[in-house]
Amino acid sequence: MAGSWLLGADGGTPGQRPTAVLVAVHQDEGAGDSGPGSEVSLDELRRLADTDGLTVAEAVVQHRPRPDPATFIGSGKVDELAAAAERVHAELVIADGELTPGQVRNLEERVGVRVVDRTALILDIFAEHARTSEGRVQVELAQIAYQLPRLRGDGRSMSRVGGGRMAGGAGIGVRGPGEMRLETQRRTLRQRATRLRRNATELARRRERTRSRRARNQVPSVAITGYTNAGKSALLNRLTGADAQVQDVLFATLDPTVRRISTGALTYTVTDTVGFVRHLPHQLVDAFRSTLDEVSRSDLAMHVVDASAPDALDQITTVHGVLHEIGAGLVPELLVLNKIDVAPPEWVVALCRAYPDAVPVSALTGAGIDRLRAELATLFTRR
Numbered sequence: 377m378a379g380s381w382l383l384g385a386d387g388g389t390p391g392q393r394p395t396a397v398l399v400a401v402h403q404d405e406g407a408g409d410s411g412p413g414s415e416v417s418l419d420e421l422r423r424l425a426d427t428d429g430l431t432v433a434e435a436v437v438q439h440r441p442r443p444d445p446a447t448f449i450g451s452g453k454v455d456e457l458a459a460a461a462e463r464v465h466a467e468l469v470i471a472d473g474e475l476t477p478g479q480v481r482n483l484e485e486r487v488g489v490r491v492v493d494r495t496a497l498i499l500d501i502f503a504e505h506a507r508t509s510e511g512r513v514q515v516e517l518a519q520i521a522y523q524l525p526r527l528r529g530d531g532r533s534m535s536r537v538g539g540g541r542m543a544g545g546a547g548i549g550v551r552g553p554g555e556m557r558l559e560t561q562r563r564t565l566r567q568r569a570t571r572l573r574r575n576a577t578e579l580a581r582r583r584e585r586t587r588s589r590r591a592r593n594q595v596p597s598v599a600i601t602g603y604t605n606a607g608k609s610a611l612l613n614r615l616t617g618a619d620a621q622v623q624d625v626l627f628a629t630l631d632p633t634v635r636r637i638s639t640g641a642l643t644y645t646v647t648d649t650v651g652f653v654r655h656l657p658h659q660l661v662d663a664f665r666s667t668l669d670e671v672s673r674s675d676l677a678m679h680v681v682d683a684s685a686p687d688a689l690d691q692i693t694t695v696h697g698v699l700h701e702i703g704a705g706l707v708p709e710l711l712v713l714n715k716i717d718v719a720p721p722e723w724v725v726a727l728c729r730a731y732p733d734a735v736p737v738s739a740l741t742g743a744g745i746d747r748l749r750a751e752l753a754t755l756f757t758r759r
């Protein structure tokens with residue numbers, strides 16, 4: 377079920393895509409800016425909402441130096457948001473940014489529908505896409521980390537969790553006056569997190585054993601990394617004939633898929649990994665650390681870039697930022713410019729100028745793949 381964590385057990389009409397209104401504060405109108413509160417970021421929020429099975433009916437944008445501490449957007453603009461939400465019968469408002477618990481409460485009071493932020497949306501998509509036990513455990517840990525400081529004691533925040541995918545069903549049946557209930561909710565969630573963490577450690581250890589077996593066999597490893605939807609899984613499939621899931625949605629892949637490539641005397645493994653995005657919630661980075669370790673411990677990071685994305689350069693910067701954050705900043709990198717079959721040629725030229733060692737390819741048509749294979753072979757035989 378799409379968006380179940382966001383809408384809760386009671387929310388949404390079955391079989392219908394819930395309608396959402398986006399709200400953003402644009403802090404500067406500088407051209408080409410793609411930071412928080414920009415047009416690029418808002419477009420991406422639209423795609424995230426779409427990936428999560430929501431229909432975006434409208435977006436309310438306010439230009440102001442910084443978000444309002446109480447209501448995110450200014451008071452007059454809140455009325456406009458409420459009117460928009462009513463007009464399109466929205467079930468959800470999604471803010472492009474991270475909201476404080478107070479901002480959520482105030483906005484919900486005045487707009488009259490559930491209000492969530494970008495982080496909650498990304499967590500929801502991850503929950504929907506997690507396939508393996510390890511992925512599920514990691515997502516739930518991230519959800520708990522997000523929920524804990526946002527509990528309200530009125531059971532609302534919990535009912536969303538209880539009705540959604542969090543297997544613990546923590547808030548169900550919790551009764552009592554606010555404060556006490558809040559304390560009970562906190563304790564239940566913390567206990568659940570402890571159990572999950574133990575579980576995650578065990579699952580990571582299991583994966584570690586497989587990895588060290590590979591390492592003992594002296595097989596070099598390539599980790600495919602890059603922005604979400606860049607074509608990482610498509611490239612893995614093209615290179616190895618694997619059947620990793622390729623989808624035009626964000627965060628289709630959450631769990632590492634490992635494949636082996638043998639060309640002549642050379643054998644190496646290629647691992648497909650979770651994609652990155654602007655403002656990747658830190659709760660997710662923490663929870664997915666062991667998965668992301670696949671990148672930091674590989675011999676080569678093959679960084680796939682969607683050359684047809686207008687903000688490709690910013691996406692590269694975002695990916696470098698996350699790689700640095702997870703301790704993979706020093707892993708040798710091979711930049712691969714993907715989707716050259718649809719990218720305007722002058723964009724590919726500009727990217728090649730910025731990154732002269734990059735290899736242009738199309739995972740779809742197979743263009744440039746032979747050169748990529750040769751490049752990988754050279755890199756590994758030189759070692």
Ligand SMILES: Nc1nc2c(ncn2[C@@H]2O[C@H](COP(=O)(O)OP(=O)(O)OP(=O)(O)O)[C@@H](O)[C@H]2O)c(=O)[nH]1
Pocket residue numbers: 603604605606607608609610611621622623624625626627628629630650651652714715716717718737738739740741
């Ligand atoms: N035109 C074109 N489309 C491509 C190419 N490579 C991938 N795609 C499309 O881009 C979309 C995303 O591809 P994926 O391989 O799922 O991307 P990913 O990087 O694994 O994405 P996540 O796992 O969601 O982070 C799909 O619709 C693919 O068909 C390419 O070379 N050319």
Ligand SMILES: [Mg+2]
Pocket residue numbers: 608609610621622628629648
């Ligand atoms: Mg993928």
